Amino acid sequence: MPLVEIIKEKCDLSYSCVRVCPVNAIEVKVNKDYARIIPERCIGCGSCTSVCPQDAIRFLDSKEQTKILLKEKGKKVAVVAPSISGEFHDITDYRKFVQMFKQLGFDHVNEVSFGADIISLKYAELFNNFKGKYYISTACPVIVSYVQKFQPELIDNLVPLVSPMIATAKIVRKLYGNDTKVIYIGPCIENKNEATDYSGEGRIDAVLTFIELRELFNEFNIHESTLEFSEFDAPIGYKGSLFPISNGIIQASNISEDLLTGTVITAEGKSNMINATRQFYEEIKTIKKHFNLYYCEGCLMGPGTSRGGQKFIRRTRVTNYANKRLKNFDLKTWEKEIEKYWDLDYSRTFKSDDQRIETPSEEKIQEVLKAIGKENGNPDLGCNACGYNSCRDFAIAVSKGLAKTEMCLTFTLRNRHEYIKSLRSTNEKLAQTQKALQDSEQVARKEKEAAQEASDIINNMLHKLNAGIVIIDKNLKIIQSNTSFIDILGEEAKAINEVIPQLVGADLKTLVPFNIYNLFNNVFSTNENILNRDIYIDERFLNLSIFVIRKDKIVGAVIRDMYSPEVRKEEVIKRVNDVIDKNLEMVQKIGFLLGEGASETEQMLNSIVELYKTFKKEE
Structure with a gap:
């Protein structure tokens, strides 16, 4: 152990020891939370041992x-x-x-x-x-x-x-x-x-x-x-x-x-x-x-x-x-x-052990003085609060790594005032931000309530539509569906709906025929919509439209049961009008166009006939 040392665990950097040391033998390094006595510079005066408020110095x-x-x-x-x-x-x-x-x-x-x-x-x-x-x-x-x-x-x-x-x-x-x-x-x-x-x-x-x-x-x-x-x-x-x-x-x-x-x-x-x-x-x-x-x-x-x-x-x-x-x-x-x-040898000799600090360049000294705000005035004077005789001596010590700028009282006080000012400004901005956030939260809350209300309305409308509606994710799992879609799928789907409301998360492959499942796959692959596709399944006549909602991620589908009375009357009128419009155009075309128009007309009329046959039976 050296003659005098500082117990770093007890040191609270009061700088009391630095101030009383006559030879500046105590260093305070940057990023260190304790002081250290430099044994080579210490002259053993012991001044530091009696001033430490934490009793952190021992000999x-x-x-x-x-x-x-x-x-x-x-x-x-x-x-x-x-x-x-x-x-x-x-x-x-x-x-x-x-x-x-x-x-x-x-x-x-x-x-x-x-x-x-x-x-x-x-x-x-x-x-x-x-x-x-x-x-x-x-x-x-x-x-x-x-x-x-x-x-x-x-x-x-x-x-x-x-x-x-x-x-x-x-x-x-x-x-x-x-x-x-x-x-x-x-x-x-x-x-x-x-x-x-x-x-x-x-x-x-x-x-x-x-x-x-x-x-x-x-x-x-x-x-x-x-x-x-x-x-x-x-x-x-x-x-x-x-x-x-x-x-x-x-x-x-x-x-x-x-x-x-x-x-x-x-x-x-x-x-x-x-x-x-x-x-x-x-x-x-x-x-x-x-x-x-x-x-x-x-x-x-x-x-x-x-x-x-x-x-x-x-x-x-x-x-x-x-x-x-x-x-x-x-x-x-x-x-x-x-x-x-008397005649014993009481003589002694002495040897130099020069521990004086080599003065750094004037440029470095001025750099430190500027950093602590002492570039103006007389640097050969000072308040001595740092433990050095002058601001210049302190700047030399900082340049040599024996001290740090925070030891300068005026520098620290100025930084504290600036920090308080900055903190006050930050608090004001924070208060403004907090108010804006509260206002934003209030607006967001209202928007959320409105969105929820709109969502509820849409969901109610969705479930009251006669057409079957289903929304599918990229894994071909059901995100949402309505009652008409479940009715179109049949009794098995209704039973599943009892356990899994609206079939959310159900695998589409297990619920629809393979040809319809492939249509959904095709839309995901091509990102192209399929509109008004007629499909016959087990004596059921369905009209299917599949469309992209979010590319590569979500598609939706509308499925209409063409035998449903509500759909049937509307569809008959629509398709007759389509036939009339189509044939008016065809009148102007001769040759093979006539054959093409006749064929298409025949197909449309056949579908109308089927609709009316079904309608008559029900009546």
């Missing part, structure tokens, strides 16, 4: 690693940062506090304040032996990380000394042996990264924050009320106890901070740290001071401390504890201890 937990170390053979030493007096105000006596460490399994408990004494004296030696070069302090690991990654041109100006944590580790191993397991307890999470840079005498086997230490005490049910007193192991610190306060390391070595004659400027906090390093680089020839820098407000308010702490209350607790310890302090013994450990 590397070292409790399990510590518990494993405490079970191993050999000596285990806790080296405790002096800011612990500002954190554990609920422990009434520091001697009980020492015993609580030993209950966890530590063999020795040493103060980092002695390591701070050594380093502060080394600072004094360096600053007092001025050779024209100004330095930036390296007691704060966040400052070191920031310079290495974002102002590597200042690496040579970093004080070439280890932090009090590493100095104490070297002292402890000198005292107890190189195999000693050293666990550091402090307020800073970047110490976890710092520890990975060291091996040998300066190595730190695990780093616990104060938060993690409290969790271990609770896990093992360790409380001061059940314990006896125990003292910190020697060597005991002197003014190094003031190290948690930003200028404590300076006062511990009596380096002058006099406004007129002093050689050091102390600055703390995110904005001061960034401005200080920038101005150190740009204006050191004017400033001509060493810089003592801390990212947090000293080490009192580190991300590894309990939330809700108050800086000046903690500061008071630290100074009260230091005063209490110094009342009966054995200065001579301390001086001997300083001399004893």
